[in-house]
Amino acid sequence: MSKVHNFSAGPCILPQEVFKEASEAILNFNDLNLSLIEISHRSKDFVVVMEEARTLVKEVLGVPEGYTVLFLQGGASLGFLKVAYNMMRANKRGGYIVTGAWAKKAVKEANFVGEGKVVATSEDRNFNYIPKNYKSVSDCDYLHITSNNTIFGTQLHEFPDVGVPIVCDMSSDIFSRKVDVSKFDIIYAGAQKNLGPAGTTLYIVKDDVLGKSSVGIPTMLDLNIHASKDSMFNTPPVFAVYASMLNLRWLKANGGMNWIEARNNEKADLLYAEIDRNPLFEGTCDKKDRSKMNVTFVLKDESVGAKFDEIWNASNISGIKGHRSVGGYRASIYNALSIESVQALVGAMKELESN
Amino acid sequence: MSKVHNFSAGPCILPQEVFKEASEAILNFNDLNLSLIEISHRSKDFVVVMEEARTLVKEVLGVPEGYTVLFLQGGASLGFLKVAYNMMRANKRGGYIVTGAWAKKAVKEANFVGEGKVVATSEDRNFNYIPKNYKSVSDCDYLHITSNNTIFGTQLHEFPDVGVPIVCDMSSDIFSRKVDVSKFDIIYAGAQKNLGPAGTTLYIVKDDVLGKSSVGIPTMLDLNIHASKDSMFNTPPVFAVYASMLNLRWLKANGGMNWIEARNNEKADLLYAEIDRNPLFEGTCDKKDRSKMNVTFVLKDESVGAKFDEIWNASNISGIKGHRSVGGYRASIYNALSIESVQALVGAMKELESN
Numbered sequence: 001m002s003k004v005h006n007f008s009a010g011p012c013i014l015p016q017e018v019f020k021e022a023s024e025a026i027l028n029f030n031d032l033n034l035s036l037i038e039i040s041h042r043s044k045d046f047v048v049v050m051e052e053a054r055t056l057v058k059e060v061l062g063v064p065e066g067y068t069v070l071f072l073q074g075g076a077s078l079g080f081l082k083v084a085y086n087m088m089r090a091n092k093r094g095g096y097i098v099t100g101a102w103a104k105k106a107v108k109e110a111n112f113v114g115e116g117k118v119v120a121t122s123e124d125r126n127f128n129y130i131p132k133n134y135k136s137v138s139d140c141d142y143l144h145i146t147s148n149n150t151i152f153g154t155q156l157h158e159f160p161d162v163g164v165p166i167v168c169d170m171s172s173d174i175f176s177r178k179v180d181v182s183k184f185d186i187i188y189a190g191a192q193k194n195l196g197p198a199g200t201t202l203y204i205v206k207d208d209v210l211g212k213s214s215v216g217i218p219t220m221l222d223l224n225i226h227a228s229k230d231s232m233f234n235t236p237p238v239f240a241v242y243a244s245m246l247n248l249r250w251l252k253a254n255g256g257m258n259w260i261e262a263r264n265n266e267k268a269d270l271l272y273a274e275i276d277r278n279p280l281f282e283g284t285c286d287k288k289d290r291s292k293m294n295v296t297f298v299l300k301d302e303s304v305g306a307k308f309d310e311i312w313n314a315s316n317i318s319g320i321k322g323h324r325s326v327g328g329y330r331a332s333i334y335n336a337l338s339i340e341s342v343q344a345l346v347g348a349m350k351e352l353e354s355n
Numbered sequence: 356m357s358k359v360h361n362f363s364a365g366p367c368i369l370p371q372e373v374f375k376e377a378s379e380a381i382l383n384f385n386d387l388n389l390s391l392i393e394i395s396h397r398s399k400d401f402v403v404v405m406e407e408a409r410t411l412v413k414e415v416l417g418v419p420e421g422y423t424v425l426f427l428q429g430g431a432s433l434g435f436l437k438v439a440y441n442m443m444r445a446n447k448r449g450g451y452i453v454t455g456a457w458a459k460k461a462v463k464e465a466n467f468v469g470e471g472k473v474v475a476t477s478e479d480r481n482f483n484y485i486p487k488n489y490k491s492v493s494d495c496d497y498l499h500i501t502s503n504n505t506i507f508g509t510q511l512h513e514f515p516d517v518g519v520p521i522v523c524d525m526s527s528d529i530f531s532r533k534v535d536v537s538k539f540d541i542i543y544a545g546a547q548k549n550l551g552p553a554g555t556t557l558y559i560v561k562d563d564v565l566g567k568s569s570v571g572i573p574t575m576l577d578l579n580i581h582a583s584k585d586s587m588f589n590t591p592p593v594f595a596v597y598a599s600m601l602n603l604r605w606l607k608a609n610g611g612m613n614w615i616e617a618r619n620n621e622k623a624d625l626l627y628a629e630i631d632r633n634p635l636f637e638g639t640c641d642k643k644d645r646s647k648m649n650v651t652f653v654l655k656d657e658s659v660g661a662k663f664d665e666i667w668n669a670s671n672i673s674g675i676k677g678h679r680s681v682g683g684y685r686a687s688i689y690n691a692l693s694i695e696s697v698q699a700l701v702g703a704m705k706e707l708e709s710n
Binding site: 024026239 | 367371382396431485554592
């Protein structure tokens with residue numbers, strides 16, 4: 001069978017090695033003659049998986065001492081509520097930089113717990129840039145940011161330093177580039193981009209923030225409770241955690257963040273260079289705010305759209321249709337996507353030009 | 356390799372066919388030359404999976420018109436909070452029959468949203484029976500029950516009819532026996548017993564109760580929002596839903612609830628008969644309240660414990676150590692466990708007797 005170039009925005013491509021090992025574990029895990037998914041999560045064999053996954057997050061991302069790593073459930077959507085519950089202090093107010101649809105949803109959940117104050121937004125231009133000027137956050141308990149905007153194709157290339165704790169939804173670019181974790185109080189991320197399959201959500205939490213909320217927190221939303229139970233307060237999403245662990249092993253074995261950041265830069269540079277060179281295409285975002293994960297672009301003349309669709313389909317390219325709120329095309333070039341797949345897409349763009 | 360008799364309390368045994376098909380889908384799903392876990396949850400191929408899973412729940416369990424089936428995340432532990440949020444009405448009070456550790460946790464979450472009123476409890480005898488007399492629930496918006504108590508080995512063999520909506524946590528016995536769904540306003544269940552792998556939680560919700568809460572509900576805890584988005588408000592736990600669908604196909608193909616209930620009765624009868632016959636053992640629960648899913652028993656003379664452990668280990672029996680709060684042994688005899696595995700355990704008990 002011929003290789004599919006999978007540009008899906010998420011759930012998305014993971015390394016073939018991960019698929020192979022995960023597939024084997026479903027049949028026979030650790031030579032137990034049992035499936036990974038039929039053993040107790042309290043068994044020694046699975047506890048080792050959870051601990052390796054948590055440790056690999058720290059090793060690969062360079063998480064400093066004083067942080068706890070958790071693999072929970074619910075996606076970033078439940079994370080919006082969790083971080084608000086856990087970060088509210090005397091002000092009962094969080095500041096939010098609204099850079100896209102997900103950030104807007106985060107504000108809504110903050111307003112359930114306390115107040116979500118929008119300190120900057122780029123909605124005036126359909127989120128095609130990262131706002132650089134903020135209202136004061138001195139009356140906020142924390143500042144919430146979204147590091148990468150999957151739908152709109154923008155990314156924060158510098159993080160704010162504003163004197164209040166920073167909470168960051170890194171769902172769509174965690175593990176894609178080096179990050180100074182010490183600058184954040186909570187990092188959280190749905191797994192289904194660069195970490196693993198859908199079904200688990202990563203939290204990296206500064207221990208100092210645990211147990212300090214000014215509001216009552218339901219049990220399952222309390223990060224302090226999950227931390228005290230080593231991420232096993234209740235039954236974890238066994239398969240998603242295991243596959244994430246395999247993927248982190250792959251990342252570490254191949255060279256970690258230095259290696260993947262260079263590889264991701266190379267892929268993004270190649271694709272953006274073609275978008276800027278090819279007279280038929282243009283990017284949708286301010287150049288300085290372009291995402292290295294989700295590359296959004298449109299045809300200047302939509303009348304050649306059918307021809308372009310025909311060309312990329314024939315090249316075994318999958319998943320580049322743009323999100324309905326932007327239109328055009330979106331190529332998600334996550335960690336596991338090879339440079340060859342980007343070359344295939346660039347080839348299709350050149351072919352359209354020469355048609 | 357020799358067969359392991361897997362009596363794990365959960366995550367637990369599923370049919371071999373499910374492991375095989377799930378394993379294959381991780382490598383190549385629907386002949387797409389893509390893994391199940393790398394495709395978009397909005398793709399046609401996955402939407403079909405979600406819809407088949409939801410439809411099979413209705414078909415297999417005989418869910419009447421007017422109910423919505425959802426596959427969400429968070430386990431029953433998050434369910435405790437969700438059902439309280441969604442079921443609170445003018446009284447802002449739910450009644451709770453406390454039959455074990457999980458029911459106690461459900462009360463705690465209800466007290467976060469409104470009031471959880473304990474209308475009956477069997478804690479006086481370490482939950483080894485089902486209380487039959489309740490306080491009045493006329494001042495409650497709903498009555499919450501736990502149909503089967505995994506830790507303590509009890510099960511409700513009749514459901515209360517008390518004039519208020521019934522909410523039931525069926526995590527450990529759903530799909531093990533026929534149930535008249537029309538008697539319940541919400542049924543919910545962590546998947547990891549008879550439904551599928553850990554990582555998804557089933558909700559069967561009467562449409563009439565949606566959108567009627569007297570309290571504000573955070574987005575991800577609002578069953579009405581999940582229902583309005585066909586169980587795809589956010590990225591679902593793709594693998595867990597797919598494996599659950601495979602398991603429901605297996606159940607339907609083999610004869611559905613009539614078949615599995617008869618098979619489960621046969622297994623439970625065989626094991627309890629040996630517990631009652633063998634002079635070395637005794638059950639821990641009132642006979643009329645015994646669970647057909649989790650069979651708890653102890654040695655009358657613990658000094659032969661080491662010998663018994665040696666015998667069952669030699670028989671390739673796995674997972675029968677009792678929960679720490681009960682001690683002794685717990686044999687979980689879920690749907691996919693064969694009668695041969697129960698025969699192996701009965702054989703080990705007989706072997707101890709003849710030693």
